[in-house]
Amino acid sequence: MSNAGLAGKTTGIWGRAARGSAWIAMSFVAAQGFRLISNLILTRLLFPEAFGIMALVTVLLVGLMLFSDMGVGPAIMQSQRGDEPDFLNTAWTIQILRGGILWVLACGLAYPAALFYDQPLIGQILPVASLALVFAGFEPTRIHTANRHLLLGRVTVLDLISTLLGIAVMLVLAYITRSVWSLALGSVATAALRLVLMTAFMPGDRNRLRWEKMAGSELLHFGFWIFLSSVCGFLVSQGDKAVLGKFLSIEGLGIYNIGAFLAMFPIMLGSTVTARVLIPIYREHTEVDPVALARLVRLRRIVTGGLILGLAVLALAGPFIVNLLYDVRYSAAGGVMVAICSVQMIVVIFLTYDQAALARGDSRGFFVVSAAKAGLQTAGFVIGALYFGLAGAMLGQAVAMLIYMPVIARLAWRHGVWDAAHDVIFLAVALILGALAVWVNWPQIELLFPGSGGGFYGP
Structure with a gap:
């Protein structure tokens, strides 16, 4: 189904907003419920130090993401060109480049971060956990198109499924390894599963590598202030x-x-x-x-x-x-x-x-x-x-x-x-x-x- 076709599946913005909010709320409650259950299990398999180390790794990963955020999602949602293939493919190309650069930066940051926090494991875990950023870069812009038109049912269901599967992987790894590595590998598995599901089951045109100068200029101009805001x-x-x-x-x-x-x-x-x-x-x-x-x-x-x-x-x-x-x-x-x-x-x-x-x-x-x-x-x-x-x-x-x-x-x-x-x-x-x-x-x-x-x- 084309992006135009996806956009055409509308009834009224307030009705779509109500249904979208309901989908998000139900998915969020279900996902957080399963995260809570997994958290309870993990606290019995792992020690508090594991959660402390992973908290620092998460801080670093989120920092890298936010310090490089170009606002691709909000740009697609608000732009008048948000349904045009050239605009979407240019945005996808920016996403992929960003994901690769973030992984390289994470690898370079791993050793200094381990020294700063005096936690050697951070130096080993951060390069692996940051692979989740690479997978995120390849996610299709059809996700943002669905958000743009408040057609949120499918995207929230797929997001929930990937979360549940990632939690299952994390719990199995925690039971086997009894180490903080289970938390890191579980987050990477969740990102990989989300990419596969969104690529396979979200309707709309497939993304291709593309650089259109006008689209790139609009995305980068809008994204400059989003980048500063994300910092x-x-x-x-x-x-x-x-x-x-x-x-x-x-x-x-x-x-x-x-x-x-x-x-x-x-x-x-x-x-x-x-x-x-x-x-x-x-x-x-x-x-x-x-x-x-x-x-x-x-x-x-x-x-x-x-x-x-x-x-x-x-x-x-x-x-x-x-x-x-x-x-x-x-x-x-x-x-x-x-x-x-x-x-x-x-x-x-x-x-x-x-x-x-x-x-x-x-x-x-x-x-x-x-x-x-x-x-x-x-x-x-x-x-x-x-x-x-x-x-x-x-x-x-x-x-x-x-x-x-x-x-x-x-x-x-x-x-x-x-x-x-x-x-x-x-x-x-x-x-x-x-x-x-x-x-x-x-x-x-x-x-x-x-x-x-x-x-x-x-x-």
């Missing part, structure tokens, strides 16, 4: 582990990673839905449309309210959940859940605004807010960690997000999507629920301070 995105998404790798013991980092894994479920779901659904909606409503704006306001409030509710439940019940699921070695992860969920309740308030800039081609504006968020969050995290350890880092992040509010509000106002009532109401709710969760679970929060015996800082 900032690395600090936002992985900066905590990169910093804590120097503040915490490797066992402590593994415990932190378990707590962060559980705490981030709602924000990951919200980010996935908004990134894949809102760009097409904003793109098709470039002018002020009262009906569309009312629907956006309603959608935004439903998303924000649902995410804050989910985070509040996890924050209040974090220690109970950790003690129920994990053995005593990971009990301090409950305090991490409380702290992260409390901070993320503030973060989700602004989750739907920056996609308006991308949908209208304003990648520069997207970069400005990304840089502000990264700079403020990193500064708050590092300053807090220096004075009060892990607990201070969490508090520093919360303060940074409050300072960030006017920056993202200005971007939303400039693109005609700012909702002041939404921000004020949900900020008050987030602060009250976050404070309540910290008060109820204060004994677990105390474990995050240096000298508390929580296991984060070593003997």
Whole structure:
């Protein structure tokens, strides 16, 4: 089926958005459920050090990906040429080149990273784990075409299948090897399986190597600001582990990673839905449309309210959940859940605004807010960690997000999507629920301070 044919399979953007959101939510819940089950099994097969080492490897891989992100997916989703074969094939060619370059860079980074973190295994694991980046480079642009037109059923099912098969491979390897290598090879297997499934079963024209000057120019111009934004995105998404790798013991980092894994479920779901659904909606409503704006306001409030509710439940019940699921070695992860969920309740308030800039081609504006968020969050995290350890880092992040509010509000106002009532109401709710969760679970929060015996800082 051609890309034009794929684009023609439409009914109405709001109906497709609703169905797409449902597909994403169901797939996400299923995938995270299986990841949780596998995580529980892995914590009984492996030691906390394995999760700490893999957390650092993941930081490095995500850093390489984000420091080279040219925004191919968002470019296809928002461009007027997003369905043209020459444009898509040029984008695919850029993806492949990027994947190969990333693997070479990962191999060169392996030894210095092992020395920096004083973990020799990183030098061996990173070149192998980075093969996942090569496989990702060959993924067909039909994935982005489906996202562009909110035809998300097949792509989410294939993504879920590849995730489940990759988890199965990881568990088998963990049972056989009982080493961190099972985590690294499992991630490579997942990327390879995703490539095979997406290539074989996604409808649309097959990609070919192609370089069209005009398409390349548009992609690189749009991608320049996305690249800078992604550098900032690395600090936002992985900066905590990169910093804590120097503040915490490797066992402590593994415990932190378990707590962060559980705490981030709602924000990951919200980010996935908004990134894949809102760009097409904003793109098709470039002018002020009262009906569309009312629907956006309603959608935004439903998303924000649902995410804050989910985070509040996890924050209040974090220690109970950790003690129920994990053995005593990971009990301090409950305090991490409380702290992260409390901070993320503030973060989700602004989750739907920056996609308006991308949908209208304003990648520069997207970069400005990304840089502000990264700079403020990193500064708050590092300053807090220096004075009060892990607990201070969490508090520093919360303060940074409050300072960030006017920056993202200005971007939303400039693109005609700012909702002041939404921000004020949900900020008050987030602060009250976050404070309540910290008060109820204060004994677990105390474990995050240096000298508390929580296991984060070593003997």
